[in-house]
Amino acid sequence: MKVAVIGAGSWGTALALVLAEAGHDVMLWARTAEVARAINAEHRNPRYLSDYRLPDAIRATSDYAEACEGAEAVVVVTPSAALRSVARDLAALIAPDTPIVICSKGVEEATGLLPIDTFAAELGAPERLAVLSGPTHAEEVICRKPSAAVVASVSEATALFFRDLFATRFFRTYTSDDPVGVELCAAFKNVIAIAVGISYGMGFGDNTAALLITRGLAEMSRMVVAAGGEALTCMGLGGAGDMVVTCMSQHSRNRRFGEQYVARGLTLDDFTAQTHMVVEGAIACKTLRTLEERYGVELPLTDTVRSVVWEAVSPREAAAALIDRPLKSEFY
Ligand SMILES: NC(=O)C1=CN([C@@H]2O[C@H](COP(=O)(O)OP(=O)(O)OC[C@H]3O[C@@H](n4cnc5c(N)ncnc54)[C@H](O)[C@@H]3O)[C@@H](O)[C@H]2O)C=CC1
Numbered sequence: 001m002k003v004a005v006i007g008a009g010s011w012g013t014a015l016a017l018v019l020a021e022a023g024h025d026v027m028l029w030a031r032t033a034e035v036a037r038a039i040n041a042e043h044r045n046p047r048y049l050s051d052y053r054l055p056d057a058i059r060a061t062s063d064y065a066e067a068c069e070g071a072e073a074v075v076v077v078t079p080s081a082a083l084r085s086v087a088r089d090l091a092a093l094i095a096p097d098t099p100i101v102i103c104s105k106g107v108e109e110a111t112g113l114l115p116i117d118t119f120a121a122e123l124g125a126p127e128r129l130a131v132l133s134g135p136t137h138a139e140e141v142i143c144r145k146p147s148a149a150v151v152a153s154v155s156e157a158t159a160l161f162f163r164d165l166f167a168t169r170f171f172r173t174y175t176s177d178d179p180v181g182v183e184l185c186a187a188f189k190n191v192i193a194i195a196v197g198i199s200y201g202m203g204f205g206d207n208t209a210a211l212l213i214t215r216g217l218a219e220m221s222r223m224v225v226a227a228g229g230e231a232l233t234c235m236g237l238g239g240a241g242d243m244v245v246t247c248m249s250q251h252s253r254n255r256r257f258g259e260q261y262v263a264r265g266l267t268l269d270d271f272t273a274q275t276h277m278v279v280e281g282a283i284a285c286k287t288l289r290t291l292e293e294r295y296g297v298e299l300p301l302t303d304t305v306r307s308v309v310w311e312a313v314s315p316r317e318a319a320a321a322l323i324d325r326p327l328k329s330e331f332y
């Protein structure tokens with residue numbers, strides 16, 4: 001099958017490899033002609049995961065029309081902040097029934113919309129839309145370490161289509177009918193990974209990390225249920241699975257941002273300038289506020305991360321405020 005992958009950062013590059021290994025012809029869209037040229041000439045992405053040779057079945061372009069020409073499926077892997085403009089660009093280039101899967105993790109800042117809803121607002125036809133999420137660091141997928149992801153869609157046929165499109169011996173895929181739950185979990189776990197990173201950066205230990213992860217899962221479930229998703233999704237690959245890997249893995253940018261930047265008084269701009277990578281949790285701690293207000297749920301960890309990253313509250317002050325919260329029952 002001919003598959004267009006939109007976005008040639010770490011995750012787009014790793015997913016292109018998965019799709020090539022699954023036997024598809026992949027056209028990878030990169031933002032710059034220089035990256036596309038290098039992938040075609042040297043079979044390596046010069047900016048991300050550049051140690052790994054990419055299969056010959058992956059070709060690259062910086063031209064949207066060329067990427068989408070003849071595509072039988074579209075895989076979107078840009079930072080979440082770019083999703084609306086990607087949806088607008090794609091609208092004119094792909095057939096109205098071409099299936100699209102979004103692999104970005106975040107919430108739209110201006111509207112509080114989840115990725116599928118942002119796409120549906122531009123393209124209609126939510127049945128052909130899906131999201132893919134899970135505990136899947138690109139750095140491990142690119143060297144074919146066994147990993148698994150969930151594909152969620154309101155349409156069973158679309159979920160099955162993408163499940164089968166990606167499935168390989170090292171990348172196992174499951175389906176879900178709860179895109180809202182999967183998308184919210186994906187946005188949340190990045191915020192909690194920043195909190196865990198800050199906590200380690202302050203010299204706290206594994207107990208504190210487990211406390212943040214578990215209370216983060218409670219916060220995640222409250223929001224998912226309030227938004228119409230299923231609590232069980234929070235126990236799945238896109239929930240607990242991704243929460244654990246993002247909070248504990250050396251590969252996580254969100255955790256690294258918390259541990260090596262926020263805890264040391266450095267900013268998001270410092271991180272971006274040094275790595276050219278996206279820290280979705282730094283944006284999500286702001287964008288989730290819209291949903292917090294819309295659904296009237298309490299998100300103390302998300303609020304705390306936002307206050308430290310954006311409102312100049314010191315990590316020590318923020319930790320003290322959390323510890324001093326009134327004692328209560330665990331689940332009610
Ligand atoms: N890296 C990973 O292991 C995983 C990442 N993701 C998600 O995938 C999405 C993309 O992340 P990565 O591939 O890791 O990015 P990255 O941090 O490796 O690189 C950023 C990429 O975004 C591109 N970019 C920046 N602004 C853009 C714009 N306005 N329009 C189009 N492209 C733009 C850059 O050219 C670059 O290709 C994020 O939402 C992330 O949360 C999901 C699962 C795993």
Ligand SMILES: O=C(CO)COP(=O)(O)O
Pocket residue numbers: 105134135136137138190193242245246251252253254255278279280
């Ligand atoms: O989503 C991811 C792993 O599943 C990537 O997390 P980071 O963006 O923190 O690296």
